[in-house]
Each structure stands twice: as C-alpha cells, then as structure tokens.
Amino acid sequence: MIVAPENYVALSAVLFTIGVVGVIARRNPLIMLMSIELLFNAANLALVTYARAWVNNVGHIFAFLVITVAAAEAAIGLAIVAVAFRNLPHVDVDDAAVLKG
Amino acid sequence: MITFWILAVLLIASAVFVVTAKKPVYSVVGLLANFLALAATYLELQAEFLAVIQIVVYSGAILILFVFVIALLSSGVKPFEVGPDRAPRIAVPAILFGALVLAGIAATVVGANTAALRGAAGVTGDANAFGSVADFGAALFTTNLLPFEVTALLLMVAVVGVVLIAGDEGPAGIIRRRKRRPIEREPIVKRERAVR
Numbered sequence: 001m002i003v004a005p006e007n008y009v010a011l012s013a014v015l016f017t018i019g020v021v022g023v024i025a026r027r028n029p030l031i032m033l034m035s036i037e038l039l040f041n042a043a044n045l046a047l048v049t050y051a052r053a054w055v056n057n058v059g060h061i062f063a064f065l066v067i068t069v070a071a072a073e074a075a076i077g078l079a080i081v082a083v084a085f086r087n088l089p090h091v092d093v094d095d096a097a098v099l100k101g
Numbered sequence: 102m103i104t105f106w107i108l109a110v111l112l113i114a115s116a117v118f119v120v121t122a123k124k125p126v127y128s129v130v131g132l133l134a135n136f137l138a139l140a141a142t143y144l145e146l147q148a149e150f151l152a153v154i155q156i157v158v159y160s161g162a163i164l165i166l167f168v169f170v171i172a173l174l175s176s177g178v179k180p181f182e183v184g185p186d187r188a189p190r191i192a193v194p195a196i197l198f199g200a201l202v203l204a205g206i207a208a209t210v211v212g213a214n215t216a217a218l219r220g221a222a223g224v225t226g227d228a229n230a231f232g233s234v235a236d237f238g239a240a241l242f243t244t245n246l247l248p249f250e251v252t253a254l255l256l257m258v259a260v261v262g263v264v265l266i267a268g269d270e271g272p273a274g275i276i277r278r279r280k281r282r283p284i285e286r287e288p289i290v291k292r293e294r295a296v297r
Contacts, residue, residue, distance in 0.1 A: 030128070
C-alpha cells in the first residue's frame, strides 16, 4: 500500500516546526545548530517527497545540494562557536552580545 | 503504510529529544537516531543514493564534527558551563510561533496541487530505476553539472573560511596569543636557580 505524499509533507512540516522551536527556545549554540540541521532535513524530506510524487529526480539533486550547504554551514558555525566561547563564562548565545574581539 | 507511521513516530520523537535534551551530547545521539530514521524514509521514497549520502555525510561527518566541538569546548579544567536556563520562560512564545509556522506551511501545502504518487517507477535496487545511483548520477553530471560545480566552489570557500576563523591567524590565534602574554615564567625559573 502506497502512502500518500501529503503524509510525508505533513511529517516534514512537523519536523520543521520542531526545529524552529528549537532555534528559538534554546540558548545553547550547539543545540541551536543541531536544530538548524533539523530544518535542513525537514526541507530535504519535502524535496524528496515531491521528487517521488512527480517521478522527477531534480528534487534529489536539490536535496543533495542542500546536504552540501548543510555541511558547509555546520563547519563554519561550529568554528565560530569554538572560537567565540573559548573565553566566555558560559556557552550561551546571550553572552556573545558584543561584536568585539 | 505501517513503516511510514513507525518512521514518523521515530522521527518526531527523536527531533523532540534533540530540542529538549539537557546536554548537547544527548542531542547528538537524538540527532543520530533522527538521521537514521530519515535515511530509512528516503529509502521508502525510492531515493537510494540520498539515503546512503544521508548516513555517510550527516551521521558520518557532520555529527562527528559536533562531537569534536563538544569535546573541544569541554576540554578545559571543568566541563563547559551552560548559562541560566531560560527555556521555561521562552517555551510558550516559542511554541506559539512554531504553531504559527506550522499553520503557514499547512496553508501553503493545502493550497498547492499535490500529485498522487504515480505508479512505482521501478523496484528499488534496479540499476536504472528512478532514484537509483545510475539515475541520480546521470542527472547530476549532465543537466545539473553547473550547480554541482558551484557546490565545489562553496565547499572550498567554507574550508578557507573555517581555517581563517579557527586557525592561528584569525580571531582564535589572537585570543590564544593574548592569553599567553600575562603568563611570565622567566623570574620563577631564575629564583629556583638562585636557591640551588
């Protein structure tokens, strides 16, 4: 029995919402970055679902590019986190309020 | 059908665990479960290559990067401190905003023209079927070659950026040098020699 694409899209929307709540509610930069990965994954799930629905693999290509962007984003984000929180008392984004070296 | 619901429950539960976990390490474990369940979902949707890439790139590379940074940040004298917990105060507005986002997505999707899943385009595992590695590769290296090349440029820029940010010439090195300056060990050594 084939599952309707609407189910997958709904699942993707729910995952995206959980990610958004994570980015807003958490103040730990590492967990915020992980929530951003959840957002990427939710978008990818929607892309793959529509690729399957329209039997067209451009959606797969785009999901592949999104994975690449997510990898670059994670690398740069984690580098910034590692540098920024070396000499701050807490690992908390609210502490990094000044743009001063 | 039953696979979808099992995977959906797994995906949502692990995502909620990622967001609510106390320590980042627990979040990483939740994220790993999420990625594996998502790879299985990709297989359900006949995206074999993406399922493998999901496991290799996400679970293999990105998560390890997260684990390394967590280890790096806790590598001092004591584990890094998380600031005061603001979650209880911000949880309600965040969930309200999340409901708003969900409503927006739902309104957009319901208005869109979703096609029913067309008949199986081929058995998963078939060499030239939809979503197979051959199909994906042919599409990636012919019609979509330019985006693929731009990806290479993007990754190079990311590597240069990371080296610039975290390397010795960037802010990380400046912080390290500034910390090193006040520690002057020279007089202590001299005094020890004088005692001898």
